[in-house]
Amino acid sequence: MIKKFAILLSIVFVIALTACGNSNDSAAGNANTSEPEIEAETELIITATNYSFDQEEYHLKKGVPVKIIFKNDSGNHGILVPEFELQLNAKKSSKVIVPEEAGTFEMTCSIMCGSGHSGMNAKIIVE
Template sequence: MKKGLLVTILFSFILILAACGGNDVDQEASNTSNESSSTNQLVDLTATNFEFDQAEYTVNAGEEVKITLTNEEGMHGISIDEFDVNIEGEGEATFTPDEPGEYTIYCSIPCGQGHSEMTAKLIVK
């Protein structure tokens, strides 16, 4: 009788733990999807020697921006001083621009003779 009671209690305990774990996974999946949808502005920059793939990038004020840098040729980084963005080499950063305006994106790693001219504009509307 004691053995049957012990097995029943153990089985009940396992079911309770399994049920609790299931809710955590569902909640985590929900949080992940909410986080992904909160960053709806993506800026993908591709850098080659002495230029970015676009001269201008446009985003909306008050919305989170995810910016990524890919180096197609050479070794580059990007900075946007007003938003404390600094990516050295390939990578990504997120920020939220509050004020409309034009901001300079520039290469932050000395990359050769054309380095000082390696800029683009971030236009915040």
Template sequence: MMKKYLLIGMTTAMLVLTTACGGQGGGNTNSSQQSGVTDTGVATSENGAASGEQLVVKATNYAFDQKEYHVKKGQPVTIVFQNEEGNHGLAIPALNVKLDSSNSTMTVTPEQAGQFDMACSIMCGSGHSTMVAKLIVDEA
């Protein structure tokens, strides 16, 4: 009887973890004063292309395509997240960036130079904790 309750509890916990990591965060507030980023929305030119610099981040199972990504301080950058293999997300907590397959593009203007942690925001399996990279904001 105890094994049955333990199995039900573990199954419920796994379902909650799996669903919570992939959920649509509705409570995202922009605090650009703390993060040093101005969310500019996606600015487009006449032909519909995003203006400014574009940073493409590709995710495969347990890795991003680069360990470091460089952008310039004070320059708008459109971050484009591409999920190449598996189910992943992209979070840059210090800059209030959270992207996934349903919300894959965000344009920001980093106002602070430095290194910022990037990580997978969706529990993707045994290598999830090692799926990290750095966003380096260089002086303009």
């Protein structure tokens, strides 16, 4: 009796996991297709190495569409700029943004990368 219950419980668990996995995959696919395509006028490549970005400051022009391309030279890193809804990493390495507001914005590493993670930041300056 206990064996039958354990087998039945295992089957229900596998079905539940399968249903959850399919739901998440289709939702992720829909999110990518609903994003409007914007033609970039320029590109900005941001390269990460262990505990630093290749520049301390990156300059953008207000209202000009720019394709941000993230490259990871060493370690496991990502970038996050909440004001631009920008989060890039190895899975999603580029995005076109249009900076609508002038100012200085903090860019941080979005993946816990080790002892120097907290100091891994740079500035994006929109002029």
